[in-house]
Amino acid sequence: MAFGKAQKFYAETLANIKNDGLLKEERFIHSSQAADIKVEYPEGDAPQNAINMCANNYLGLSSHPDVVAAAHAGLDRRGYGMSSVRSICGTQDIHRELEEKLSKFLGMEKTILFSSCMDANAAVFDSLLDNQDAIIADKLIHASLIDGIRLCKAERLIYDHSDMAVLEERLKASQKKRFRMIVTDGVFSMDGDLAKLDEICNLAEKYDAMVLVDDSHATGFTGKTGRGTHEHFGVMGRVDIITTTLGKALGGASGGCISASAEIVDLLRQRARTYVFSNSLPPVIVSAANKVMDIIASTTERHDKLEELTTYFRKEMTAAGFDVVPGFHPIVPIMLYNAKLSQDIARDLFYEGVYVIGFFYPVVPKGQARIRTQISAAHSMDHIKKAIAAFTKVGEKYKILGKTKTEVIDMYGE
Amino acid sequence: MSDIKNAILDYIKNEYLEEEDEDDIDFDTPLISGGIVDSFSMVSLKVFLEVTYKIQLPDSKATPEAFDSVNNIYELLNEFNVQ
Amino acid sequence: MAFQDNIRDIFKKELNGIRDDGIFKAERIICAPQSSEIEVEFPAGSGKKNVINMCANNYLGLSSHPDVIKAAHQGLDHRGYGMSSVRFICGTQDIHKELEGKLTKFLGTEDTILFPSCMDANAGVFEAILSDEDIMIADRLVHASIVDGMRLCKAQRDTYKHSNMVHLEEKLKLHQKARLKVIITDGSFSMDGDLAKLDKIVELAEKYGAMVFLDDSHASGFIGKTGRGTQEYCDVVGKIDIITTTLGKALGGASGGCVSGRKEIVELCRQKARPYLFSNTIPPVVVSGAIKVLDIISKTTERRDKLEKNTIFWRKSLTEAGFIIKDGETPIVPVMLFNAKLSQDIAKDLYDDGIYAVGFFFPVVPKGQARIRTQLSAAHDIFHLEKALDAFVKAGKKYDILGKSKKEIIERYGD
């Protein structure tokens, strides 16, 4: 309680963030998460209808009536909160059920739930590795994996993004360690590209290393039946540890998990600090997540629709003359290179009824600003067509359609 | 020599132990790996050594290993010609 | 994939070590909503048993309160199930703002920012607001999540002996030169149920130009005359710079945490706190329930008063029966048994008699300080407590510890 000096310091720090144009502003949504949302922006304005193109609601399950119904039923049968960590009195029958369903869906031996995938990643390394071991991580892994690695004493090695030659060098260089663990995202969230999991597994086997994949942006919709990146590459059973989230495709409420061999999961239950010292997932969430697992395990309908919409959107946006990062993932980055341009276009799109966010340094590298669109099975073809029309209109205004990267940079700077 | 060791031991007892278990530690007791000095409060021990013996311990020397027992600390001090 | 047998064996061995040390945590499966009486399957696979729950953080009995559940139902209908987004992309609803406003008002602070949990709030706040020119001075018994947050922050760190104000003052003097100084403490310490000396801490903070950080997870909603927490109990409302607390205990118990305090600090957390920026927003159904919880506790102290009454009754009854309990006023009531095995044996007997409480021993508490930690709830009625007392007394007689001193118990059972 002597805040004067600190207050001045913090006020200046905030002013600097603002001057650098890096201030993050929140938009208030006055509706459920869906393809059509009501957004209040800027703060105080009347809420406006918009097509949401920036949620991780890949399968459209965040407000799906069956999921909502399961949440209602869960509230009535198992209550609202547990007020306890798992090991004291925070484990219900439905928690065990969800863990079993996740194991089965992911094709792993056992699963342990966390409050979030952030918390799963925060604890996994420190619980399993120590200073006799080494972690070899892709340079672009998610912030939560980085925090987990920071909390662990193992030696840290980094390989260039998806560069298998460098990964192999790192594996050679760390051969004396007790355990090595290769760490990667399954799908990288800013570009929507996939880790080369088949090659990674080959190298892991050659050099006797474990593989950890964070499949948050893949579980439920990547691979033929949506199991994730490991299914896509045909390496199910060859990945040692999968971490993933319930906070994106799988209903989008909250929760994360680690799926792995029985020993690893058992040990995490004893040791993982975010598991041992933080509240259990609330029953209402667990109940609905159980329903989500039933839905995605029984039909690929939503996954197939997502694929169809994604293919259409990618094709039409490219045809319209946008610079689209190639691929097939529902994360579809529209490259604009210049930070201010990405902000201007996002704003104009909002006025056209399409809600997207411009990303720029430091979230993506300098000179690689973009609008990241995300397709959802909640979208109809009509939403997608409207969005393309709005993009085209704004793209014409800024005269960027059909222009190369160099031309865009010449016009707007980096 | 035992003056220095005793001074360090006294400091550690006062700083890190509760009254009840003070006689439990000696010059070889593992301090950090034994959970007596948590790595957070190592900074106090470092400042104590610097002030008492008028030295500057670079962070590279003030490692958990170097601080893990009174004997280890004494060796570290020797490197800085504290006798 | 190189999880070969050699690796498997190493992990197996570690697990066996944990079992051999007797510190393996086995989970009990609850087949009912959280409440004063629950149906439990333990060990896994065995038949179900009804027990009185004496170990939840359900202090106000709101975890399955009908009004809270109703609000959650409505929230589901009005604002959906999940948001599938972090806060600053498309994960902020009007109700998130509303909940932050209600927490600010309840805690008497300037502003509030929600996190997925208090674990995450503590993990993110220090790094967001401090750098290597600053010093964090923490009570030695702060919660593990604070320790992790401090580990993730580049500021210097030091600790002071638990609630020892002389030692804290020494440390403040020692670190006088640091740019920003923060004193860090839990409000109510979860293993002993004792309260931080916040009035003294604030005094020292003012004298030495330090900020005060308070984790009030085990106090928000029920400590202090109107439940505002340790700061109210110590009469320093408005003087704590940073408060973190959880929605996962008294405040409905579902999930969520927050940082509440000076508005610049909260704003900076919105820009920089990693668990806030990189993890999913709190789901609308949980937010709706939590808003109701705050409405309930802002309007009436009925539940906290009942909890207080239960606490007084329980503390008095145990003491009169001849148990050694940790003094204090909080609904965390540790029954001291000193010996680890004894704490396990008695917990088992209690369970057989329909009372669910957990024995804690080293390394969760210091060696020779094993105990059964009981926690009261406004969901308990006196008859629950009477039944629990009967079971405790029965076990106390069986092991002949009633009216015995610490020394006598240790002589008989070891420490």
Ligand SMILES: Cc1ncc(COP(=O)(O)O)c(C=O)c1O
């Ligand atoms: C003091 C303290 N802080 C933080 C936490 C974690 O809170 P949450 O369950 O919201 O992560 C706990 C809970 O165990 C606690 O006791």
Ligand SMILES: Cc1ncc(COP(=O)(O)O)c(C=O)c1O
């Ligand atoms: C790759 C990756 N891992 C982990 C997370 C965090 O997941 P959660 O929201 O469950 O904390 C995210 C979400 O942003 C992510 O993209």
